Amino acid sequence: MNYYSLNKQAPNTSFKNAVIKGLAPDKGLYFPERITPLPKEFFDNIDNLSYSELAYEAIKQFVVPEIPEAVLKTIVEETLSFDFPVVKLNDNISTLELFHGPTMAFKDVGARFMARCLGYFNKNNNKEVTVLVATSGDTGGAVANGFLGVKGVNVVILYPSGKVSEIQEKQLTTLGQNIKALEVNGTFDDCQVMVKTAFLDESLTDKMQLTSANSINVARWLPQLFYFMFAYKQLHNQYEDIVFSVPSGNFGNICAGMMAQQLGLPIKHFVASNNVNNVVTRYLISQLYEPKPSIQTISNAMDVGAPSNFIRIQEIYKNNFDTLKENISSYSFTDEETKAAMLEVFNNYNYVADPHGAVGYLGCKSYLSDRPGAHCVFLETAHPTKFLDVVEEVIKEEQPLPEQIQSVMGQEKASVVISTYDDLKRYLLK
Numbered sequence: 001m002n003y004y005s006l007n008k009q010a011p012n013t014s015f016k017n018a019v020i021k022g023l024a025p026d027k028g029l030y031f032p033e034r035i036t037p038l039p040k041e042f043f044d045n046i047d048n049l050s051y052s053e054l055a056y057e058a059i060k061q062f063v064v065p066e067i068p069e070a071v072l073k074t075i076v077e078e079t080l081s082f083d084f085p086v087v088k089l090n091d092n093i094s095t096l097e098l099f100h101g102p103t104m105a106f107k108d109v110g111a112r113f114m115a116r117c118l119g120y121f122n123k124n125n126n127k128e129v130t131v132l133v134a135t136s137g138d139t140g141g142a143v144a145n146g147f148l149g150v151k152g153v154n155v156v157i158l159y160p161s162g163k164v165s166e167i168q169e170k171q172l173t174t175l176g177q178n179i180k181a182l183e184v185n186g187t188f189d190d191c192q193v194m195v196k197t198a199f200l201d202e203s204l205t206d207k208m209q210l211t212s213a214n215s216i217n218v219a220r221w222l223p224q225l226f227y228f229m230f231a232y233k234q235l236h237n238q239y240e241d242i243v244f245s246v247p248s249g250n251f252g253n254i255c256a257g258m259m260a261q262q263l264g265l266p267i268k269h270f271v272a273s274n275n276v277n278n279v280v281t282r283y284l285i286s287q288l289y290e291p292k293p294s295i296q297t298i299s300n301a302m303d304v305g306a307p308s309n310f311i312r313i314q315e316i317y318k319n320n321f322d323t324l325k326e327n328i329s330s331y332s333f334t335d336e337e338t339k340a341a342m343l344e345v346f347n348n349y350n351y352v353a354d355p356h357g358a359v360g361y362l363g364c365k366s367y368l369s370d371r372p373g374a375h376c377v378f379l380e381t382a383h384p385t386k387f388l389d390v391v392e393e394v395i396k397e398e399q400p401l402p403e404q405i406q407s408v409m410g411q412e413k414a415s416v417v418i419s420t421y422d423d424l425k426r427y428l429l430k
């Protein structure tokens with residue numbers, strides 16, 4: 001499969017090149033040239049397919065032949081070595097738990113898939129690749145874990161100092177080996193700008209092969225479409241009108257859901273659930289797309305002022321505002337509302353939601369308020385103990401730490417503090 005740049009000023013390129021380059025030379029995000037819907041029998045037969053079989057069939061057209069079928073099968077199986085359970089709260093609302101991977105964030109799947117693709121492409125290559133990634137919290141840990149020990153790949157993670165949780169910080173600063181953490185004096189948006197600047201800086205890219213592991217990278221982004229298929233598989237015999245509420249920051253996850261919809265998965269509607277960083281909520285009301293600097297919230301992985309994948313969403317719906325509105329609604333919630341939702345979910349359903357999941361829950365409630373017949377699935381994108389302080393403060397109950405988290409808490413943090421793009425450049429060139 002070839003990919004084109006959404007800025008339309010760069011040549012189309014292969015999956016391999018799109019993964020290695022991350023961003024097109026014209027700064028555009030890559031998008032697949034074609035999306036061929038899966039046959040109806042595929043969905044009729046979904047009960048008889050394992051998660052790996054399902055995922056393999058769904059992603060094959062975007063990856064083969066640059067990765068041979070047999071290799072892709074192995075990559076998919078290794079990527080999906082944990083559970084994706086749906087938990088029902090009531091007849092209208094379920095949650096899809098995406099936190100059973102090694103770093104307990106949904107980004108594990110994309111990171112593990114991408115690391116294996118890059119590992120495959122690099123197998124016979126002596127030139128090292130540097131993966132440069134900005135994180136608002138969870139990406140860093142998932143990427144660090146997914147890429148740890150991958151031959152020929154160095155990982156440099158930028159995160160905003162003091163704006164990620166202690167557990168998140170430990171997950172991305174303690175692994176060592178080929179994983180390095182840079183602590184930036186600034187916001188997540190500052191980190192993201194530095195990464196984008198580096199990709200476009202020829203005095204840097206002439207000397208080293210840089211790539212991204214944010215959801216701008218197609219190998220990080222596309223595997224997220226599996227989630228929506230996994231939820232559908234678990235729910236389609238019980239419910240007809242399935243709606244997904246996706247706690248959104250850079251809009252990669254929800255946009256992957258829309259790819260699943262393009263492949264024929266019968267998804268009735270998407271709800272983009274946001275904290276107060278709500279550029280898309282405002283856009284759907286005013287038709288004016290006005291990014292703003294991000295504001296810090298308790299759902300910090302969604303503190304994104306300028307969501308990078310929104311342009312892919314517009315492409316999927318052919319840049320037609322009416323089609324977009326038919327398929328997506330968006331609501332935005334304050335931290336106070338989010339905390340109240342965490343408490344409500346705990347009291348009513350004895351379920352502990354993390355702040356991101358709680359925003360998703362609120363999105364379901366808003367959507368269902370005038371569509372009582374639908375079944376809304378909110379994605380639980382991180383395990384609640386990754387946001388321990390706020391979770392314990394709200395539900396007033398101590399949470400046991402899962403093993404994955406306990407194991408990093410005792411480790412020593414190692415990071416380098418930087419403030420400007422020049423600091424980053426110096427670091428990369430040294």
Ligand SMILES: *Cc1c(COP(=O)(O)O)cnc(C)c1O
Nearest residue numbers: 138249250251252253301381382
């Ligand atoms: C990254 C992240 C999100 C936002 O996902 P996007 O694909 O950037 O929209 C939501 N919740 C958690 C816990 C995350 O780590």
